[in-house]
Amino acid sequence: MAGRAILTLNRRHFIRLHQWQPDHAGILVCRDDSNRERMTRRINAAITLSEPLNGKLIRVNRPG
Template identity: 50%
Template sequence: MARLLADEQFPRHAVELLRTFGHDVLTIQEAGKAGISDDMVLDFATLENRAVLTINRRDFFKLHKIKPDHAGIIACKDDLVWNRLATNINTVIFPESTLTGKVFRVNRFSSTTA
């Protein structure tokens, strides 16, 4: 299962559901890093070998271009149906042997690897 870091705005309910799927999910708040910038979130996730879970898609797409050597970015559309969000994330990352350097786009009804 994947090692993930949920950024500050990522829904806590989706984090809990991802944990029930067996993923090792740490929130930025649990790490004691609340309030840090997006580039620092990506750096911390990379240091901890965790892919970033975010709904801040635009900023993390830009960061991927600047810092492509990361542990993965899972950029999600904001979805208030947390079960669907967590299930879509799991569906996208489950078959992957590694998330390193990849960007995953998770939408409400379809998902892709960029």
């Protein structure tokens, strides 16, 4: 195991994976945002608030 977290837009499948296999290095599921700079800032903030990521499912949503 490489100990690397995964960042994905495939929310449904990776949320299920987290439920089936909670022992992982971290999963970040994101909603796509055409404003990539804003999306990157949200991802960075989520990681910063949640470290360490081991075993966590982190949801990064678009602003409403």
